Amino acid sequence: MQTEMPTLTPQQILRRRKAGEPILPDEPEQVHRHTITVLLENTIGALIRVVNLFSARGFNLESVTVGETDDPTVSRMTIVTTGNDRIIGQVLRQLDRLIDTLHVEDLSGSSFVERELCLLKVSYTNETRAAIMDTAEIFRGKVVDITPNTMTFELTGPTSKIEAFIKLMKPHGILEVARSGRVAMRRSSGSWLTHEDPVLKLSAER
Amino acid sequence: MRTDTIPLVRAVRSALNAEDPSAKVTAEPVTGAEIFVRALEAEGVEVVFGHPGGAVIHIYDEIARLKPRFQHILVRHEQGGTHMAEGYAKATGRVGTVLVTSGPGATNTVTGIADAYMDSVPLVVFTGQVPTKLIGNDAFQETDTIGITRSITKHSFLVRDVRDLAWTIKAAYHIARTGRPGPVVVDLPKDVLLSRAPFTYPEEVHLRGYKLPGPPDPERIREAAEMIAASRRPLLYVGGGTINANAAELLTRLARKARIPVTTTLHGLGAFPEDDPLSLGMLGMHGTWYANQAVQHADLIIAVGARFDDRVTGRVDTWAPHAKVIHIDIDPACISKNVPADCAIVGDVRAVLEQLLPLVAPKDTKAWLAEIEQWRAECPLTYETHDGKLRAQYVIERIRAKTGGHAVVVSDVGQHQMWTAQYFRFLHPRTHITSGGLGTMGFALPAAIGAAFGLRGRSDWPIVCISGDGGFVMNAQELGVAAAHRLPIKVAVINNNFLGMVRQWQELFHEHRFSHTDLSDTNPDFVELAEAFHCVGLRATRPEEVDAVLEEAWKVNDRPVVIDFQVVKEEMVFPMVPAGASTSEMITKRLTPNAFV
Structure with a gap:
């Protein structure tokens, strides 16, 4: 196949x-x-x-x-x-x-809820620092490491949000990006144990 | 994440032991090697096909010391050993057991394991492994057996603790045998075989992730019965799953009750007696014209334990264009994989047919059967019989006449395999053993030997191995095993001094460029080869010699007999659906080369 x-x-x-x-x-x-x-x-x-x-x-x-x-x-x-x-x-x-x-x-x-974690290292100067911080704030990004010329942000959210953040940071000079890949969970009150298994309850396919 | 392969084993084991006083137990701690031997005994293993080596030498020592109830058969090559275990499993329906050493011992089993995986054969393959602390160290005769075999096994275990050994062996047999059967590999590091633990063999194992199909859905079975009642041109398409489920008799009753014609796959041969007028023989690439015509004109295909393999369907989008499909299979992953099912019944074929049979009423299929009879008359299976030359089809027909169909026939891979499928006209389940999915040349001789061990004391039907001259030499060394145990198997080598099936494709599709398929200069003298292995060697070169040679071969009952049937090399297997073509584009006889490419 x-x-x-x-x-x-x-x-x-x-x-x-x-x-x-x-x-x-x-x-x-x-x-x-x-x-x-x-x-x-x-x-x-x-x-x-x-x-x-x-x-x-x-x-x-x-x-x-x-x-x-x-x-x-x-x-x-x-x-x-x-x-x-x-x-x-x-x-x-x-x-x-x-x-x-x-x-x-x-x-x-x-x-279902789907989330991704992203760590992003970007270089900054005194001129760009404020703009970078503003963007990060909008995305609720958190600074987890800072050096005299680089900042590392932690950001979680749906993939579309992570991708938008990366796009906006690009002009500032991204040094490194690490993404976790997506984790997901069904929105409901039950657990996986209480869900009907669609695979075992295989029905006719037309 | 932990690196041990069997979490919870210890917890489960202790729970089981507490509940199970009847488990076979030793009070004193014994070595892993002894646990292994005792566990196989407790499992009821009859035969182990194996080859010793450094990593499993302690097991062999325990076999010598404990003299267990199972018999160990020393094979000549580990690949031969796995095929023997397959032949044993297919002939008896029991799990075949293989024991080999680490490194090359393990890698030599790979072809056999892959073969068993493709054909759903229950096997447990025990491989030796270097001591745990040397794993990953490129030690002598080390290989990542679990890694190599991962995609060709139903499951595999690396035993890291002697206390898990008995449980793992029980689990391996349980997994191999149940559900859709398949091969399981158990890798045994040497230090595990040397360390000690008390032996307890659990009566049963629970694997929380192992999902076996429950009872079939009665709603779907009712739906299937309605579809059968509503159909005017129904066709049963029967695969090896029917034989695995021991459901051949039920299937036969269903077909006869409802008057539905039956075509089988290569592995389905024997599930329905081919002397019944409802039988259309095999379908697919080298199936009969009438079976394939029936497929193309049917309005309902009832697939029973079959998986719509590409050798059956050809071009899938033009296959059975007018038919609705009922698919009965134990493996949900097979349903709608290649051909969408209109009604899918997941379950054991036997359980499904037991429920379906009373719901199906006798049908009037006279007009449909008459149509099929016309196709049968239009293009029967036939070959040239008047030129005085010896052909494989004639040899196979004479073997059929000699045995009356009461024989276990093990075929290899290639032209002779297809002719065996076409001309033997099988009557009984488990009497046709071959390598279908993987198409492993060299399968037949060791598989016939395995079948012979399996049927000792169970059946007095002769075991007939039909092989080609190309495939036979691929595992000819196993003649030594057959001779050592005085197995009276009959080996018919259909010798056209060519790799015949490849030659056929070269003639049909590659303008007669017979690239590396001519064996006439390199083939051994098969009579002398047989005699060198202490077997009887016979030869026939003309049709009129065949009966006399078979007569002579059947007189021998204390040794294998190898018969060199020297047949014409130009013969081709027809009918044929070219690979990837539509079933309606079947070639029924030799045409000018390349007329249909």
Whole structure:
């Protein structure tokens, strides 16, 4: 099975850049961005199996985050991927089939919170300092480190906010950016344990 | 994040032990190697196909010391060992067991593991590993076995603590056997085999992330029954999942009750008796013309334990254009993967058919069956029989006549495999064993040996290995195993002195440039090769010699027999759907080269 938008190799990215071709292809209508949350055994082996599945099956991977949950034997992954709904259905079932995954859920289509953390180091002069601080304030960015000519901001928010902040900081001379990738959670009163599992309750697909 | 592969094992194990007084236990701490041997005994393992080495030498020592109830078969090459375990598993429905050392021992099993993964064969492969403290150190015979096999296993374990060993072995067999079967790798560092713990074999294991399908949804089964009742041109498309679920008899009853014609995949052969008028034989690339015509004209495809492989469908968007699809499979990840299902039933094929059978009423399919009979008459399976030359199809038909279909046939990969599928006309489940998904040349001989070990004392049907001259030599060393154990297997080498299937593609699609497929100068004398391995070697070069040679071969019952059938090299497998073409573009006989490229 091939996705419409396979992950590009570094060589392909360089070739496209040289030819002036877009690196991200235009998204066909039925292709959507999906945020998938996976609860899995808190081991490296389990993590590798999940990531490996994406590469072995040719699924596209945009962002992956992983961290321990309140239960130290369980870790939670948030995966952002792009593809048409049939492919995503495949991804979910393949993920669910892994023995180390406890719960797999596609949050897209339901209401959910999605956040990203960004650390951004920018150079400043006495002239630009005020403007930089003003912009950061608007974005509720926090200074976490300062030197005589650089400042490092901490910023959290939806991806669109992070991207807007980076865009505004660019003219000032960004030295480094570190982004966490997205973490997400469904907006509701229940926990993953109380949700009906869409994968196991597979219904006919037409 | 922790690096141990089995969290909670200790907690689960102690909980289980507390609840389970009947578990097999030793009071005194014993070594990991002894735990291993005792665990395999407790698991009811009958045969271990293995090869010793430094990392597992202590296990071999315990096998010699404890004299366990299971038999250890010393293989000549670890790849052969994994195929033997596959043959054992496919013939018996039990889990096959492999034991090899670290490094090259482990890497040699990779092809067999991948083969088992593609064909859903339950295997547990135990690999030795360097001591835990040397892992990652590029130690002698070290390899990252778990990493190498990750994408070709259903699951894998690295055992880091001797106290987890028995639990892990139990879990490995449980995972391999249940759900959609598959291979499991257990990596055993040498220090784990040397350290000590009391032995307790759990009666059952619980894996919280392992989801087995529950009972099938009765709503969907009702829906399927309605779709079957409403259809006028239904077709059962039956795969290996039906045989894995031991549901061949139920399937046969369903087809006969509702008068629905049946076509099977390569692995589905034997799930429905091919002497039944409802049988259309195999479908797909080298399936029958009438099976593929039935697919293209059906208004309902009932897929039972099949996965819509590209060798079945060809160009998927033109496959079965008029049909609605009911898909019954144990693996939810298979549903709608290649062909969207209109009605998906996730569950054990046997459980689904048990519920479906009473809901399906006898149907009037006379007109549909008459149409199929026309296709059958229009283009039956046929080959040239009047020029006095020996052909593989004739050999296979004579073996079929000799055995009456009461034999376990293990085929390799290539032209002879397709001819076996077309001309043997299988009657019983688990009598056709082959490498389908991975297409591993060299599979047949070791798999036949494994089947022979599995069926000892269970069945007196002969084991017939049908191989090509190319594939046979890929694992010919395993003749030594067959001879050592005096297995009376019959090995038919369909020898056209060519890599026949590649030759066929070269003739059809590459303007007769037979690049590196001619073996006539390099093939061994197969009769002498057999004799060098203490087997009987026979030869037939003309059609009239075949029956006499088979007669002679069947008289031998204390050794393997290898028969060199020297067949014409130009013969091609027809009908054929070229790779990637639509099923309606089937070639039924030899045409001018490149007429359809």
